Amino acid sequence: MPPIVISTTLIVRYAETDPMGIVHHKNYITYLEEGRSEYARQRGFPYSQFEATGYFLLVSEVHIRHIKPARYEQSITINTWISEMKSRGMSFEYTVTDTQSGEILATAQTKHICITKAGQIAKIPQVWRDWHTPDEDN
Amino acid sequence: MPPIVISTTLIVRYAETDPMGIVHHKNYITYLEEGRSEYARQRGFPYSQFEATGYFLLVSEVHIRHIKPARYEQSITINTWISEMKSRGMSFEYTVTDTQSGEILATAQTKHICITKAGQIAKIPQVWRDWHTPDEDN
Amino acid sequence: MPPIVISTTLIVRYAETDPMGIVHHKNYITYLEEGRSEYARQRGFPYSQFEATGYFLLVSEVHIRHIKPARYEQSITINTWISEMKSRGMSFEYTVTDTQSGEILATAQTKHICITKAGQIAKIPQVWRDWHTPDEDN
Amino acid sequence: MPPIVISTTLIVRYAETDPMGIVHHKNYITYLEEGRSEYARQRGFPYSQFEATGYFLLVSEVHIRHIKPARYEQSITINTWISEMKSRGMSFEYTVTDTQSGEILATAQTKHICITKAGQIAKIPQVWRDWHTPDEDN
Numbered sequence: 213m214p215p216i217v218i219s220t221t222l223i224v225r226y227a228e229t230d231p232m233g234i235v236h237h238k239n240y241i242t243y244l245e246e247g248r249s250e251y252a253r254q255r256g257f258p259y260s261q262f263e264a265t266g267y268f269l270l271v272s273e274v275h276i277r278h279i280k281p282a283r284y285e286q287s288i289t290i291n292t293w294i295s296e297m298k299s300r301g302m303s304f305e306y307t308v309t310d311t312q313s314g315e316i317l318a319t320a321q322t323k324h325i326c327i328t329k330a331g332q333i334a335k336i337p338q339v340w341r342d343w344h345t346p347d348e349d350n
Numbered sequence: 351m352p353p354i355v356i357s358t359t360l361i362v363r364y365a366e367t368d369p370m371g372i373v374h375h376k377n378y379i380t381y382l383e384e385g386r387s388e389y390a391r392q393r394g395f396p397y398s399q400f401e402a403t404g405y406f407l408l409v410s411e412v413h414i415r416h417i418k419p420a421r422y423e424q425s426i427t428i429n430t431w432i433s434e435m436k437s438r439g440m441s442f443e444y445t446v447t448d449t450q451s452g453e454i455l456a457t458a459q460t461k462h463i464c465i466t467k468a469g470q471i472a473k474i475p476q477v478w479r480d481w482h483t484p485d486e487d488n
Numbered sequence: 489m490p491p492i493v494i495s496t497t498l499i500v501r502y503a504e505t506d507p508m509g510i511v512h513h514k515n516y517i518t519y520l521e522e523g524r525s526e527y528a529r530q531r532g533f534p535y536s537q538f539e540a541t542g543y544f545l546l547v548s549e550v551h552i553r554h555i556k557p558a559r560y561e562q563s564i565t566i567n568t569w570i571s572e573m574k575s576r577g578m579s580f581e582y583t584v585t586d587t588q589s590g591e592i593l594a595t596a597q598t599k600h601i602c603i604t605k606a607g608q609i610a611k612i613p614q615v616w617r618d619w620h621t622p623d624e625d626n
Numbered sequence: 627m628p629p630i631v632i633s634t635t636l637i638v639r640y641a642e643t644d645p646m647g648i649v650h651h652k653n654y655i656t657y658l659e660e661g662r663s664e665y666a667r668q669r670g671f672p673y674s675q676f677e678a679t680g681y682f683l684l685v686s687e688v689h690i691r692h693i694k695p696a697r698y699e700q701s702i703t704i705n706t707w708i709s710e711m712k713s714r715g716m717s718f719e720y721t722v723t724d725t726q727s728g729e730i731l732a733t734a735q736t737k738h739i740c741i742t743k744a745g746q747i748a749k750i751p752q753v754w755r756d757w758h759t760p761d762e763d764n
Binding site: 268 | 369370375376377379380383401406408409410411412413414415416419
């Protein structure tokens, strides 16, 4: 069963561009995070509620391939899906595309662990775990 | 011959921290970039001069592993070295450590290509290529 | 004749919040800039086109009053209008409100001068000058 | 009695510059904040300790005048002093200068109120109040 892909569309902000006139690569970290935010909102359990229950989803690994630069006022789409779900960790994968042409600007993966406010590693809440198909669980 | 490692030390800024009270992971992208900036300054050909000659060093890939969080006012050290040098591309590797204890907070690799202002892929300038030991060149 | 007010609505990003759990005040600078971007797009001469003609609108002064904090995933609206237009300078005013309740979160003013790529002060292009009612021109 | 001025020096980061090749004005907010951080460290009561006692210093107003742009790798100095101290609020003033020439790049004022973690307005802690000369207190 293929994963559910959630898309979110943004307009590149001026403050996100650099002396080359393109999006500075640090902003892709924020774009991916907003991809995850929209994913959680559309699946019905926003990350703000997740944190309100006393948990944080910490980023343990980021891998981004930049294929084509984005520019100020360009509409970009972040496509986000869960690629791995374990009891204490999970992974997201992403493509960032030009909204008009669908051309891929970047691909990325992020890995996460769940911690409590006290910093202890915890299990991913069941409601989030259910977002991944059981047959891919381990 | 081992690569030359250049270190740069920063104090974590308040604006770099997030609701978990730790450095938001987007800032590591900037820390790595400052590691590269300091590397080029100490090797004698600052990146501002590099750009002034009409070239840009574009980031084509970023891979970061976050091991331990950093906090506001913590002193952190970015250790930067060149791990690969080709005619049209190069890679840096990094450790980000707690300056006091030497404990590793993150490890990272970035890959780069050289482009002209017009966006054409170009050879890495010879002065930068010489920073990497010839026997590792290809 | 009252000025034309253009509104743009954003969802607060996680990366924009700080250890207090509220939007770090540096992000209001970006929100105001996006207010101006949307203003220019809706009036029919986007800032990306403005820059393509060889001009920049430099920020010479910023004044922000923070009234109430904004939080992650909150919908905020930036209301933007031109409050002053001179041949070589112009001012914008803003309110940032909670989209749901209309409550004011911040008010702001920014002043700008127009420069060429070479850094020379220039006249504001006529197309932008026409956005302000002539009777308020000077 | 003149106020005590504390200086902190930074090198402009690449990620802080924009398509004009100058520091994007949002970064001055961070520079001022680092001016306050260094002020508190040098006066002996760092802001990290201040927050650890359960208080936050909220920014209620920012006013910045941009006089001359700063560029990548430029050394800049933030000179910070307390300009007003009340029981429940305080103000800082700043100049941002080119470290080499002393030329003023920006001047700024920020106003602050003290709040508890619960969001209640509180008195500025006595240790901070003592940083301002009594004859200017009110």
